[in-house]
Amino acid sequence: xxxxxxxxxxxxxxxxxxxxxxxxxxxxxxxxxxxxxxxxxxxxxxxxxxxxxxxxxxxxxxxxxxxxxxxxxxxxxxxxxxxxxxxxxxxxxxxxxxxxxxxxxxxxxxxxxxxxxxxxxxxxxxxxxxxxxxxxxxxxxxxxxxxxxxxxxxxxxxxxxxxxxxxxxxxxxxxxxxxxxxxxxxxxxxxxxxxxxxxxxxxxxxxxxxxxxxxxxxxxxxxxxxxxxxxxxxxxxxxxxxxxxxxxxxxxxxxxx
Amino acid sequence: xxxxxxxxxxxxxxxxxxxxxxxxxxxxxxxxxxxxxxxxxxxxxxxxxxxxxxxxxxxxxxxxxxxxxxxxxxxxxxxxxxxxxxxxxxxxxxxxxxxxxxxxxxxxxxxxxxxxxxxxxxxxxxxxxxxxxxxxxxxxxxxxxxxxxxxxxxxxxxxxxxxxxxxxxxxxxxxxxxxxxxxxxxxxxxxxxxxxxxxxxxxxxxxxxxxxxxxxxxxxxxxxxxxxxxxxxxxxxxxxxxxxxxxxxxxxxxxxxxxxxxxxxxxxxxxxxxxxxxxxxxxxxxxxxxxxxxxxxxxxxxxxxxxxxxxxxxxxxxxxxxxxxxxxxxxxxxxxxxxxxxxxxxxxxxxxxxxxxxxxxxxxxxxxx
Ligand code: SF4
Ligand code: SF4
Ligand code: SF4
Numbered sequence: 001x002x003x004x005x006x007x008x009x010x011x012x013x014x015x016x017x018x019x020x021x022x023x024x025x026x027x028x029x030x031x032x033x034x035x036x037x038x039x040x041x042x043x044x045x046x047x048x049x050x051x052x053x054x055x056x057x058x059x060x061x062x063x064x065x066x067x068x069x070x071x072x073x074x075x076x077x078x079x080x081x082x083x084x085x086x087x088x089x090x091x092x093x094x095x096x097x098x099x100x101x102x103x104x105x106x107x108x109x110x111x112x113x114x115x116x117x118x119x120x121x122x123x124x125x126x127x128x129x130x131x132x133x134x135x136x137x138x139x140x141x142x143x144x145x146x147x148x149x150x151x152x153x154x155x156x157x158x159x160x161x162x163x164x165x166x167x168x169x170x171x172x173x174x175x176x177x178x179x180x181x182x183x184x185x186x187x188x189x190x191x192x193x194x195x196x197x198x199x200x201x202x203x204x205x206x207x208x209x210x211x212x213x214x215x216x217x218x219x220x221x222x223x224x225x226x227x228x229x230x231x232x233x234x235x236x237x238x239x240x241x242x243x244x245x246x247x248x249x250x251x252x253x254x255x256x257x
Numbered sequence: 258x259x260x261x262x263x264x265x266x267x268x269x270x271x272x273x274x275x276x277x278x279x280x281x282x283x284x285x286x287x288x289x290x291x292x293x294x295x296x297x298x299x300x301x302x303x304x305x306x307x308x309x310x311x312x313x314x315x316x317x318x319x320x321x322x323x324x325x326x327x328x329x330x331x332x333x334x335x336x337x338x339x340x341x342x343x344x345x346x347x348x349x350x351x352x353x354x355x356x357x358x359x360x361x362x363x364x365x366x367x368x369x370x371x372x373x374x375x376x377x378x379x380x381x382x383x384x385x386x387x388x389x390x391x392x393x394x395x396x397x398x399x400x401x402x403x404x405x406x407x408x409x410x411x412x413x414x415x416x417x418x419x420x421x422x423x424x425x426x427x428x429x430x431x432x433x434x435x436x437x438x439x440x441x442x443x444x445x446x447x448x449x450x451x452x453x454x455x456x457x458x459x460x461x462x463x464x465x466x467x468x469x470x471x472x473x474x475x476x477x478x479x480x481x482x483x484x485x486x487x488x489x490x491x492x493x494x495x496x497x498x499x500x501x502x503x504x505x506x507x508x509x510x511x512x513x514x515x516x517x518x519x520x521x522x523x524x525x526x527x528x529x530x531x532x533x534x535x536x537x538x539x540x541x542x543x544x545x546x547x548x549x550x551x552x553x554x555x556x557x558x559x560x561x562x563x564x565x566x567x568x569x570x571x572x573x574x575x576x577x578x579x580x581x582x583x584x585x586x587x588x589x590x591x592x593x594x595x596x597x598x599x600x601x602x603x604x605x606x607x608x609x610x611x612x613x614x615x616x617x618x619x620x621x622x623x624x625x626x
Contacts, residue, residue, distance in 0.1 A: 053264070070269075077569070078264035090263075095568065104428060110350035111335075111342040130338055131331025133271035134349050140429035142268050142567045151331035204568065208428065222258060226507070229260025231571020233267050235564075 040184035041120045042158050043213040044172070045195045046094050051179035053078050053092035057171035061096075064159065064170035071145045073097070073156040074171055079223060093223055094180065096171070097122060097143040097156035098204065098212030105135040105144060114153065120185075120213055121160055126152040140208045158182075185213065262570045270563040270575035275329035275586035277555050279322050280420060282590065283356070284446030285453060285551070286319035287413035290363055292450065292474075297370050298406030300612040306467045307474075309610050310454040316367045317597040318453075319360050325590045326356070348423035355415045362409035367605075369402035369613070374606035392604070402613040417443050424558070431503040432562040437489050441554070444485055447478040449551025452528075455544030461602065465537040472536035475547055479529040482550075486525070507565050511572060517557055524550040 058075045067073055074096035082088045099122050106114055106122065113129040116122050124135075129152035136144045136153060147154035159169035167173070172182040183192035195201075201215040204224050222228075289311045295301045296308025327333045339353035376397035379390035421439020428434050455471045458464070492498040493505035508514040528543040528550070564575040601607065 055264075072266050075266045076264065077262065077266075080261040080263055082259040082261075084258065095266075107344070107346035108349065108426070110344055110347045110353060111338045112344045113338075113342075128335075128338065128342070129332065130335045132329075132349060133331065134347065134423075136271040137427050137433075137563075138429055140567055142266075142569070145268065146271050146331050148331075222260065226566060226568055227260060227262060227570045229262050229570045231566075231569065232262045232265045233573075234571055235574040235577070 039118055039186065041186040041213070042099070042163065043120065043183065043185040043192055043215065044096075044158075044169075045181045045183075045192045045199075045201065045215045045217065047179045047181065047195070047199075048092060048216055048218040049179075050177040051076065051092040051094060052177045053090070054176050056174045056176050057094060057180060060170040060174035061156070064162070065157075067154070068147055068149050071147065071154065073143075073154070077227075079227065079229065081220065081222070091220065091223060093216075093219070094171075095141065095143070095204075096214060097139075097158075098141060098210065098214045099156075099158055101211035101213065103210060104138045104140060104208070108134045108138045110134065117160070121158045122155070123157050123160060124153045124155060126150050126154070129153050140205050140210060260570070265569045267573055268566070268569075269573070270560060272559055272563060273329055273586060274556075274560070274583045275325050275590075277552070277559050278325040278586055278590040279329060280424075280442070280559065281449065281552050281555050282318040282322035282325060282594070283416060283420060284442055284555075285450045286315045286322055286363070287359065287416045288443065288446040289314035289318070289450040289454070290359075290366075290409055290413045292447075292454075294406055294410050297610060297612050298366070298403050298410070302611075305611060306462070306464065307454070307470060309607055310457050310462070310471075311450070312367055312370065312610065313457065313598070313601055313607055314450055314453050315363055317594055317601055319363050320597055321590055321594045323356055323360060324593065325586065328586060328589075348419050348426060352416075352419045352423060355412060355419050359409065359412035359416045362405060362412050366402060366405040366409045369399045369405050370610045371605050371607065372399045372402075373397040374609045378606060388604075399613045417446070429567055430562050430565065431500070431507045432558065432565060435489065435498075435501050435504050437485055437492075437501075438558070441482070441485050441489070444478060444481045445551045445554045448475065448482055448547045451475040451478055452544045452547025452549075452551065455540040456548070457598075459540045459544065468538075468540040469536035472532040472540060472543055475543055476529055476532040476536075479525050479532070479547070479550075483525050483529065486521070508561070513572075513576065514561070517561065521550070521553065521557070524553065 053076050055076055058072060061067060061074045062072070065073060074094060077093040077095055079091045079093065080088050081091050099116075099120055101116075101120075103116060103122050106116060109129075110132060111128060111130055113126075114122065114124045114135055126147075131146060131151050131153065133146055133153065136146060139155075144153055144155045146152070159167075159171075162169055162173075169180075169182055172180045181192050181195060183190040185193060185196070187193060195217065196215060199217045201217055202219045202221070202224060203212040203215055204219075206224070293308045293311035293315055296304035296306075297312060327336060330336060339350065343350045343353070345351075372393050375389050376393035376395075379386050379388075379393050379395075418439065421442045424433045424442075425436070425438045426434070451471055451474055455468065455475065458467055458471060489501060490505070493501035496502050524546055528546040531539040532543045560575045564573045566573060
C-alpha cells in the first residue's frame with residue numbers, strides 16, 4: 001500500500017483482489033519466497049514540489065484522530081521566502097512526527113510509556129503515560145503535545161490504527177496534490193524506496209542525529225532547522241519595531257491560536 | 258534572504274509554573290540542608306545559629322517541593338507508576354527515587370536533631386505535653402542524628418545532580434543544554450536559600466552578627482553565580498563552546514531577552530554590593546532580592562526556554578504567565594510553604610537545636626516518665 005492517494009486509487013484493482021491479502025502486508029508478496037517474515041519499516045516521503053498548502057492533511061488528521069482544539073499532530077507551515085535578486089516564493093512544509101530511528105523522546109520517559117514499534121512507529125501508551133511532558137520537551141521537532149482531553153502525551157502515530165487495517169494514513173489518503181507518500185522503507189520495490197533512490201532527499205534538523213523516517217524532496221536548507229524568519233505569531237512581549245521603518249502590517253494568522 | 262512565516266502552529270508550554278516552583282523549592286531545600294550540616298551534624302558550635310535557620314528552610318521547602326512536582330504532572334493520580342516502571346535511561350525516573358529519599362531523610366534528620374527538645378517539652382506540666390511526648394516518641398536520645406544528617410546530605414547532592422542533569426540533557430532546547438546549567442542551578446540554589454535564611458533571621462532572630470555572617474555567605478554565593486554567568490557569556494560569544502553559542506543565538510535577537518539578561522545582572526550585582534558594604538544592616542533587602550534572583554533564574558530558564566520554538570520562528574507565549582491559572586501554582590505553593598513555616602516555628606523548639614553528643618549517647622540524659 002505504499003503510495004500516495006492517486007497511486008493508491010490506481011492500485012485499487014490489484015489491492016482489492018482479496019481482502020485477506022491486507023494492504024499493509026502487500027510488501028510481503030515480494031518476500032513470499034523467503035522464510036523470514038517481512039517486517040515493514042514505515043516511512044513517509046513528502047514531495048514539496050507537489051504540496052499546495054491546502055491543509056487538507058491537517059484537517060483530515062484532526063478528524064481521524066480526534067485531535068483537540070489548538071493542537072496539531074500535523075500541519076503545513078507556510079513561508080514566504082525572498083532570496084537576493086529573486087521573486088518572493090511561497091514554500092509549504094508539512095510537519096509531523098518523524099518517527100525517528102533514534103528518537104530523543106523515548107529514553108527520557110520515566111515510565112516507559114512511549115516506545116518504538118518493530119515497524120518503526122513511535123507511539124504513546126496513554127493508559128500508562130503520567131503526563132510529565134518530558135518527551136514533549138525532548139522532541140526536537142515540537143511534534144508532541146499534551147492532549148488536554150486525555151491529559152497525556154499525544155502525537156502522530158503514522159495512523160497505526162489505519163495501517164493495521166491495511167489503510168493509508170488519513171493525511172496521505174486525503175493529500176490533494178499527492179505530496180505525501182507513505183510506505184515500507186524495508187521493501188526496495190516500494191514506491192517510497194524508489195522515490196528515495198531516484199531523488200535527492202533531506203530530513204529536518206539532521207544535526208540532531210535523530211534519523212527521521214520522514215523525508216522531503218525539494219526542501220530548502222534554510223527551512224530545515226529552526227526557521228530564522230519573521231513569525232506569523234508574535235506574542236505581546238516580543239513585538240519589535242519594524243527594522244525598515246515600515247508600518248507593521250498585520251500578518252495573516254493561519255492556524256495559530 | 259528574508260523569510261516570513263505565514264502559517265505556523267503555536268505551542269503552549271508543557272511544563273507549567275508548577276515546575277518552576279518545584280525546581281526553585283527543591284534547590285533551596287537541598288542547598289539549605291547542606292548548610293545545616295556543619296552546625297547540626299558535624300558539631301561546629303559557631304555554625305549553629307546559621308544551621309538552625311538552614312534546617313528550617315530545608316524542611317519547609319523540602320516538603321512543599323514534591324507537592325508542586327505532583328501538580329505539574331497532567332496525570333498526578335498515576336504517580337505510583339514512577340516506582341513501578343522505572344526507566345533507567347530517564348533522569349526523571351531516578352529523581353522519583355531520589356526526591357522521596359531526600360525528603361524522608363531530611364525530615365528524619367530534623368526530627369532527630371530536635372528530639373531532645375521535643376522530649377523536654379513533653380516532660381513539662383502543661384496542656385499539650387501529651388503532643389510532645391508523642392512527637393518525641395517517648396525518648397530523648399538522638400545519637401543517630403549524625404548518620405541521618407550525612408545520609409540526607411548525600412541525598413541532597415543526588416537531588417542537585419539529578420535536577421541539573423534532567424534539564425541539561427534536553428538537546429532540543431539549546432537554552433537548557435549547556436554544561437553550566439546544573440552548576441548554575443546549584444549556585445542560585447545557595448543564593449535563594451541564603452536569601453530566605455536572611456529574611457527569616459530578620460523576622461525570627463534579629464542578631465546583627467548572624468545577619469552579617471549570612472550576608473557574607475550570600476556575597477560569596479552571588480560571586481560564584483556572577484563568575485558562572487560571565488563564563489557562560491564568554492564561552493557563547495567566543496564560540497569556544499558551540500552549545501553555549503547556540504543557546505545565546507536562540508534568544509539574543511529579542512529585546513525581551515536583552516532586558517532579562519540586564520535584569521538578571523542587576524539582581525546579582527545589587528545584593529552582592531550591599532552585602533559586602535553593609536553586611537549587618539541590609540539583610541531584608543539582600544535577602545529578598547536574592548530569593549527573587551533564584552526564582553527569576555528558574556522562571557527564565559523554564560518558561561523562557563519553552564518560549565523558544567524548536568522549528569518555527571519568533572517566540573511563543575510561555576514567558577508571561579497565562580492568567581490566574583498559571584499563577585495559582587506559584588501562589589498555592591508559597592501559601593503551603595508559609596503554613597509549614599508557621600507550624601515549624603510553633604511546634605518545634607528550633608532555637609535549642611544542636612548537634613548530637615558523640616557516639617550513641619543521648620544528648621540529654623533521658624529521664625523516665
Ligand atoms: S519527531 Fe519527535 S516525537 Fe517524533 S519520534 Fe522524533 S523525537 Fe519523537
Ligand atoms: S508525558 Fe507520558 S509519554 Fe511523555 S515522557 Fe511523560 S510519561 Fe512518558
Ligand atoms: S499519519 Fe495519521 S496521525 Fe500522523 S499526521 Fe498523518 S493523519 Fe495525523
